[in-house]
Amino acid sequence: MAKTKIAYFCQSCGYESAKWLGKCPSCSQWNTFVEEILEKPNTSIPNWKTASTTQQRANKPVQVADITFTDEDRLLTPDAEFNRVLGGGIVAGSLVLIGGEPGIGKSTLMLQLALNMPNLKVLYVSGEESERQIKMRAERLVEVGSKQLAVGSPKMDIGKGCFILTETSTQNIFKQIEQLEPDLVVIDSIQTLHSAHIESTPGSVSQVRECTAEMLRFAKESSTPVFLIGHITKDGMIAGPKILEHMVDTVLQFEGDRHHVYRILRTVKNRFGSSSELGIYEMLGEGLREVSNPSEILLSQRDEPLSGITISATLEGMRPMLIETQALVSISAYGTPQRTATGFDTRRMSMLLAVLEKRCGFKLGAKDVFLNITGGIRVEDPAIDLGLAAAIISSHEDIPISSKTCFAGEIGLSGEIRAVNRVEQRIAEAQKLGFEQIFISKYNLPSAGQDKKKMDLSRYKIDVKLVSNIDEVFGLLFG
Numbered sequence: 001m002a003k004t005k006i007a008y009f010c011q012s013c014g015y016e017s018a019k020w021l022g023k024c025p026s027c028s029q030w031n032t033f034v035e036e037i038l039e040k041p042n043t044s045i046p047n048w049k050t051a052s053t054t055q056q057r058a059n060k061p062v063q064v065a066d067i068t069f070t071d072e073d074r075l076l077t078p079d080a081e082f083n084r085v086l087g088g089g090i091v092a093g094s095l096v097l098i099g100g101e102p103g104i105g106k107s108t109l110m111l112q113l114a115l116n117m118p119n120l121k122v123l124y125v126s127g128e129e130s131e132r133q134i135k136m137r138a139e140r141l142v143e144v145g146s147k148q149l150a151v152g153s154p155k156m157d158i159g160k161g162c163f164i165l166t167e168t169s170t171q172n173i174f175k176q177i178e179q180l181e182p183d184l185v186v187i188d189s190i191q192t193l194h195s196a197h198i199e200s201t202p203g204s205v206s207q208v209r210e211c212t213a214e215m216l217r218f219a220k221e222s223s224t225p226v227f228l229i230g231h232i233t234k235d236g237m238i239a240g241p242k243i244l245e246h247m248v249d250t251v252l253q254f255e256g257d258r259h260h261v262y263r264i265l266r267t268v269k270n271r272f273g274s275s276s277e278l279g280i281y282e283m284l285g286e287g288l289r290e291v292s293n294p295s296e297i298l299l300s301q302r303d304e305p306l307s308g309i310t311i312s313a314t315l316e317g318m319r320p321m322l323i324e325t326q327a328l329v330s331i332s333a334y335g336t337p338q339r340t341a342t343g344f345d346t347r348r349m350s351m352l353l354a355v356l357e358k359r360c361g362f363k364l365g366a367k368d369v370f371l372n373i374t375g376g377i378r379v380e381d382p383a384i385d386l387g388l389a390a391a392i393i394s395s396h397e398d399i400p401i402s403s404k405t406c407f408a409g410e411i412g413l414s415g416e417i418r419a420v421n422r423v424e425q426r427i428a429e430a431q432k433l434g435f436e437q438i439f440i441s442k443y444n445l446p447s448a449g450q451d452k453k454k455m456d457l458s459r460y461k462i463d464v465k466l467v468s469n470i471d472e473v474f475g476l477l478f479g
């Protein structure tokens with residue numbers, strides 16, 4: 001019998017040590033090492049094609065010019081938002097990790113995807129729910145999927161190619177995969193799997209790493225895409241070692257507040273496309289519904305003008321969106337002014353307040369300031385600086401700004417309005433939604449590929465205001 005081996009793993013980054021350490025030398029976190037009992041792999045235990053072709057062949061160095069490359073055909077799903085986040089569809093042999101809080105809708109999203117691909121053979125492996133539980137949810141999703149079919153469209157056998165397997169052993173899963181030969185595999189979740197090669201408990205650092213490595217080996221050798229559902233910790237990070245995110249090809253984060261109906265599928269890492277895309281869904285009782293025009297849900301309808309509310313044109317990946325930014329400025333009643341931002345960086349808010357006080361003369365040092373990005377989303381685009389600054393002054397002076405005005409500009413420390421990227425897409429989106437004017441930087445140049453030094457604004461029906469500093473903006477807004 002092989003001699004057992006005891007090792008210590010960092011729960012934050014997966015660093016392995018022969019002895020316990022108080023501070024991890026890799027990620028500098030304290031008290032993160034846990035003891036795990038390892039055992040040398042037994043060659044008699046079958047793994048996913050242990051004698052793989054990758055172990056038999058010897059690769060040789062090849063010049064870049066001699067490498068032949070052909071565009072791979074991506075597998076398109078019925079979910080347009082999911083295709084956008086993946087970069088245009090599912091790549092054969094890719095390993096995708098989807099993380100999110102408990103109850104946010106990860107299992108519903110993947111089961112809905114598996115049920116709506118009747119032309120493919122999809123294996124849904126669940127280690128958390130029984131077959132009856134999955135069947136109850138699948139019936140609800142199939143019912144709403146049948147209702148969403150357009151009139152006159154060909155009928156689809158929803159759920160015809162979906163197979164359910166309730167198993168946690170990777171060896172048993174691979175046996176069923178060899179018999180079924182699926183076109184797509186979904187694992188729910190990676191923390192529940194365990195491999196016979198490791199003696200530690202499921203969900204531990206070594207088990208998660210070993211099971212992911214086996215799934216990665218299977219995906220690459222069989223060219224079968226695999227989706228892994230992963231839990232997140234209380235810090236918002238995907239549970240398990242950090243090496244888990246390095247091993248997979250794509251990392252998707254499913255975000256949202258359980259008290260709101262909207263969910264955001266955000267790309268954190270993507271080897272086959274952009275890493276700044278996002279998809280928006282609406283959580284209903286019958287499942288997740290795609291939101292094709294997020295600007296309409298992020299803009300609230302109000303009957304009368306209110307101070308402290310502006311509309312900002314932001315960009316997420318290749319998608320322009322108009323979001324509502326809210327600000328509330330009030331007299332501090334507790335001595336120390338409060339600075340709170342929801343969906344926005346608090347440090348950048350402090351910078352904007354300092355610029356408004358230093359460059360524009362607004363006395364905000366003794367005022368409480370609260371910022372909110374509606375819809376429950378978080379925005380990191382610096383182009384919303386101008387909209388937030390206008391909302392702060394609107395609330396401070398109690399003067400409402402027209403709901404037909406939007407903003408797109410970054411504010412510098414000297415009060416200048418800096419240019420933002422892809423301003424043409426932002427202007428076009430504002431024009432499409434019926435806005436009458438938009439404030440942008442006068443230093444914005446046309447997109448690459450255009451020879452003109454200035455943008456051709458005559459082709460837009462919307463009134464484009466070109467401004468250079470923040471004083472000029474407030475002069476046009478408040479007189």
